[in-house]
């Protein structure tokens with residue numbers, strides 16, 4: 001008989017592990033309760049369970065992400081053939097991306113959770129965990145970096161987002177769709193791994209504060225001005241392809257001139273930021289010329305984690321968010 005693949009199952013809390021009959025979803029079961037019973041375990045897999053954290057994902061902090069990344073790294077160093085992390089869904093995509101920033105791995109790392117708690121009808125946790133274990137046991141998944149397995153779909157950490165607040169089909173990757181799926185306890189990969197890695201060149205425990213600002217019609221610079229003294233860096237979820245109101249633009253430039261890196265992202269769930277199309281106050285041309293950094297296709301919360309952990313390790317923002325090559329003449 002073939003040697004079973006050893007998969008570390010690391011629990012952090014979330015709805016997937018809410019303890020019945022806790023009506024307020026505040027108490028979380030230990031990882032032992034999440035391990036499939038012997039008859040429910042996919043063939044050829046052995047689970048090594050470990051509790052890391054036990055909380056709703058809204059409580060997760062950068063320090064917790066650092067701790068979790070260390071736990072995952074330890075499991076890999078101890079010889080796991082793959083890792084599955086169970087997590088609350090509200091910030092699951094951020095944790096997946098943070099593991100991509102912080103964990104150097106040659107084995108698959110998969111994150112999953114549930115939208116329905118174990119004591120509700122049709123809980124999705126057991127099926128998600130089973131599919132995640134199947135995926136984590138396949139070495140071909142490793143080059144994709146951390147992935148999210150949910151509802152039998154496999155999504156890469158950089159692109160995945162929680163699109164629905166209550167349905168069990170909560171996650172998707174608007175830019176490219178899932179890279180694979182699990183059926184009959186087999187992983188099918190549909191697309192190749194992402195072209196680049198998100199792993200940071202230097203890794204260190206979080207030691208800086210990075211703010212995140214929303215934009216909307218008529219949002220001026222007052223919130224940015226109020227926030228600037230309290231942060232070491234700022235991410236703005238700008239309009240469209242990287243635009244803000246002229247007043248907000250001036251406040252962001254002032255923040256950058258004060259030596260605090262400002263990173264522009266888009267509030268659109270899909271698409272990239274422009275470099276050289278619009279001019280004038282608050283346009284992408286003006287903001288780039290003033291030294292603001294642009295995060296490409298990265299979502300606002302993920303760009304925030306990249307800036308936060310990158311700065312903590314002393315990597316300049318310009319290296320974390322390199323400028324695109326000049327556009328060809330049109």
Ligand SMILES: NC(=O)C[C@H](N)C(=O)O
Pocket residue numbers: 013014015016055056057058087088089090091113114115116
């Ligand atoms: N479905 C969930 O897991 C939601 C929960 N509030 C959490 O993120 O911990």
